[in-house]
Amino acid sequence: MHRLAIIDYGIGNLYSVIKAVEHVAGPADRVRVTSNPEEIATSDKVVFPGQGAALDCMRALHALDLFDAVREAARQKPFLGICMGMQVLMQDSEENEGTGCLALYDGRVKYFGNHISAGAGEGRYKIPHMGWNSIRQEQDHPLWAGIPQSSYFYFVHSYFVQCAQPDLVAGTTDYGIPFASVIARDNVFAMQCHPEKSADPGLRLLSNFMHWDG
Amino acid sequence: MALAKRIIPCLDVDAGRVVKGVRFVDIRDAGDPVEVAKRYDREGADEITFLDITASSDNRDTMVHVVEQVAAQVFIPLTVGGGIRKVGDIRTMLNAGADKVAINTAAVFEPEFVRRASDKTGSQCIVVAIDAKRVRSGDEVPRWEIFTHGGRKPTGLDAVEWARRMETLGAGEILLTSMDRDGVKTGFDLELTRAVSEAVNIPVIASGGVGTLEHLVEGVTQGKADAVLAASIFHFAEYTIREAKQYMARRGVTVRIPPGEPGAQ
Numbered sequence: 001m002h003r004l005a006i007i008d009y010g011i012g013n014l015y016s017v018i019k020a021v022e023h024v025a026g027p028a029d030r031v032r033v034t035s036n037p038e039e040i041a042t043s044d045k046v047v048f049p050g051q052g053a054a055l056d057c058m059r060a061l062h063a064l065d066l067f068d069a070v071r072e073a074a075r076q077k078p079f080l081g082i083c084m085g086m087q088v089l090m091q092d093s094e095e096n097e098g099t100g101c102l103a104l105y106d107g108r109v110k111y112f113g114n115h116i117s118a119g120a121g122e123g124r125y126k127i128p129h130m131g132w133n134s135i136r137q138e139q140d141h142p143l144w145a146g147i148p149q150s151s152y153f154y155f156v157h158s159y160f161v162q163c164a165q166p167d168l169v170a171g172t173t174d175y176g177i178p179f180a181s182v183i184a185r186d187n188v189f190a191m192q193c194h195p196e197k198s199a200d201p202g203l204r205l206l207s208n209f210m211h212w213d214g
Numbered sequence: 215m216a217l218a219k220r221i222i223p224c225l226d227v228d229a230g231r232v233v234k235g236v237r238f239v240d241i242r243d244a245g246d247p248v249e250v251a252k253r254y255d256r257e258g259a260d261e262i263t264f265l266d267i268t269a270s271s272d273n274r275d276t277m278v279h280v281v282e283q284v285a286a287q288v289f290i291p292l293t294v295g296g297g298i299r300k301v302g303d304i305r306t307m308l309n310a311g312a313d314k315v316a317i318n319t320a321a322v323f324e325p326e327f328v329r330r331a332s333d334k335t336g337s338q339c340i341v342v343a344i345d346a347k348r349v350r351s352g353d354e355v356p357r358w359e360i361f362t363h364g365g366r367k368p369t370g371l372d373a374v375e376w377a378r379r380m381e382t383l384g385a386g387e388i389l390l391t392s393m394d395r396d397g398v399k400t401g402f403d404l405e406l407t408r409a410v411s412e413a414v415n416i417p418v419i420a421s422g423g424v425g426t427l428e429h430l431v432e433g434v435t436q437g438k439a440d441a442v443l444a445a446s447i448f449h450f451a452e453y454t455i456r457e458a459k460q461y462m463a464r465r466g467v468t469v470r471i472p473p474g475e476p477g478a479q
Contacts, residue, residue, distance in 0.1 A: 015311040019286045052336050118415060126415055126440065128338060128386070132218045132260055132470040148473035152218060154291060156338045175217060197291050197313065199255065200472070 001028040002210060005043035007070065007085075008035045009060040012051035017082070020196035021047065024207040037069035045209070046073040048190075050084025054109065054159070055096035057084050067102070074104055074188050078214035080206075081190030086183065087161060089190055095159055105183065107163040116176030125176045128158040135171040135181050135193070143189050143208045144170075151201040153193035155181075161192065187214030218470040219434045219462070220260035220441035221455055222293075222419060223448045225250060226267050230276040232449070233267070251284045251292075254448070257455040259290065260470055263316070263389070263443060266296030278310045285311020295343055295389070299327075301334050308339060316389050318343040319362050322369055325383055332384025341419075342385040346373035346406055347393040358392075358406050365393040373406065374413050381414045388414060389443065392422040397446070399425025407437030419443050427453060427461040434467050 006021065008014055014033060021031050032039055040046060048070060050057050061067045073079055074089065081089055088101040093109035101109070117124045132152040137144050160179040163169050171182030171191065182191045189209070195202035225232045225247055232245050251262050262284070266277040274297060281294055294307045295316025304315045321328050321342050332340045345365055346358040358373035377388050390410050392403035402420045411418040420439035424430060424447055433442040447453050459469040460477035471478045 013308045013311075015282075015309060016285055016289070016313070019311065020289050023287075023289070051338075126417055129217065130338065130387070130417055131220050131440070133216070150473055152470040152472065155217075197289060199290050203289055 001030070002026075002045060003030045003032065003043045004045050004047065004210070005040050006031065006033045006047045006049065007040060007066065008033045009050075009057070009064050009066055010035065011056050011060050012049070014049060016194075016196045017047065017049045020203060020206055021210075024203055024210055026210070029210065035064050035066065037065060040066070040069045040073055043077070045078035045080075045212075045214070047080045047082065047209075048073075048085035049082045050088065052084065053095055054084065054087060054093040054099040054101065057088055058099055058101060061088075061102075071102055071104065074102075077187055078209065078212050079188045079190075080209050081188070082196070083157065083192060083194060086190035086192050087159060089183070089188070090161055090163075093159060104188075105163070105168060105185070106165050107161055107168075107180075109159045110162050111159055112175065113158070128156055129160075129175045130156045132198075133173050133175065133181075133193075135173050135191075137171055138182075139170050139184070141170050141184055141189065142212050143184075143205055145204075145208050147201045147204050153181075153191070153195065153198040153201060155193045157192055216468050218260070218468050219439075220419075221258075221430065221458055221462075221469065222261045222263050222441055222443040223254045223259050223455065224263045224265060224421070224443050224445045225449075226265050226445070227277060227280060227296075228267050230280055247280045248283050248287060250449075251288045254455060255288045255290055258459055258470065258472075259455050260441070261291040261293060262288070263293040263295065265316070266294065268297070278306055281307060281310040281312050293341055293389075295341070301331055304331055304335055304339065308335060314339050314341050314387070316341040316343040318345065321380065322360060322362055322371065325379065328380055328383040328385055332386065337384050337386035340385050341387045341389050342377075342380040343389040343391065344373055344377060344380075344410070345391050345393050346403075348403065348406070356405050356409075358403075358409075361393055365396070374409050377410045377414050377418075381416050385416060387417045387419065389419045389421060390439075395423025396421075398423060399446075401425065401429040402433045402437055402439075402442075404432055404437045407433060407439050411438040411440070417441060427458050428465075430458055431462055431465045431467060434462070435465075
């Protein structure tokens with residue numbers, strides 16, 4: 001039996017994350033959607049989703065008094081960051097003219113448009129990076145179990161993580177440049193893509209997370 | 215490896231049932247939305263688009279229910295269009311499990327709606343659907359005009375300029391349908407697709423006219439589309455999505471085929 005908390009800080013709809021987690025959860029597992037720091041503290045594992053802008057995300061975490069709860073969870077228990085829930089683990093983001101983040105890891109969040117040729121012509125890349133792209137698994141990890149190397153996952157984002165700690169990078173993806181699409185350290189696994197929208201590989205990853213002790 | 219070109223089956227839904235309008239007149243019933251969506255997911259569809267063609271607003275809740283049921287069982291991106299007129303409509307669909315909504319007529323009547331919608335929910339949720347008809351041909355420089363009401367009402371708006379404006383207002387994607395080609399299976403209007411795709415920096419989904427798998431390839435290679443949408447060739451099992459992807463892969467288009475399956479790149 002696992003008590004899993006999906007952190008709801010009010011900036012995006014969680015229906016798909018909830019349904020996908022419920023889809024892979026066992027009958028005895030308890031899935032809670034919560035913005036309560038105590039519930040997060042008493043859960044066995046945590047999913048930290050997120051969408052929208054970095055500044056809105058950080059403001060919401062402060063407003064709901066979740067800043068410390070999220071940092072504590074990321075230090076202690078199996079923790080899955082998704083999309084913005086990966087980006088805000090870094091030091092800061094270029095989004096919204098510079099946004100300080102949770103600073104759990106050494107690295108920054110950069111705008112694609114400053115690093116690749118944006119636009120519509122030959123050799124140019126549209127922004128956001130939206131659609132299915134493959135993830136190169138850069139290290140063995142329990143959450144990769146049963147997922148073939150270079151499987152496709154679904155992405156929607158305009159900013160990417162530039163990680164200053166190469167050993168943190170558990171997956172990379174190419175979009176004009178290679179970027180860290182997955183980071184992992186100890187009990188934390190965080191990905192830029194949306195496993196809840198990534199068909200079989202995504203469901204397998206969520207299922208692996210349910211069974212992971214961190 | 216690179217970002218894959220997407221194949222999107224489109225389901226027209228009327229009062230909770232999947233139908234497909236051929237030139238928006240001849241309608242055939244092709245089944246239950248949940249079952250059809252599951253089948254497409256298994257075949258490797260990259261997204262599914264639902265267009266609610268229900269005429270009566272009494273049945274709006276039916277569509278919300280359809281989206282909820284599909285999103286609880288099918289874990290790929292879902293887009294919902296038809297009858298989206300208020301930010302509240304968008305929120306309802308997103309809360310029901312849709313990832314994006316397609317706005318068509320409401321954008322034509324009130325372009326600022328697109329700005330409000332993207333401000334509130336993020337550009338990534340907002341697809342602007344453009345129904346365009348060629349109004350000049352032959353030796354003249356081609357021009358396409360936006361039509362509403364299933365292609366019956368001209369608006370005087372130029373499709374390419376309109377697409378640019380929609381991007382400026384916050385559209386995250388363009389769903390571009392050629393009304394000349396819709397339902398006739400002679401291939402996309404490639405000139406239109408290319409003109410719009412090169413005019414904007416957001417993804418363009420080509421729609422209208424797919425009759426063969428080569429048409430899908432052309433939409434990407436000649437039309438420069440980021441995704442291709444089709445309905446009848448998939449609904450009536452002329453081709454499966456898996457066959458379409460394997461064909462596109464053989465023709466050099468990057469598509470999502472899981473590693474280990476035939477045609478994986």
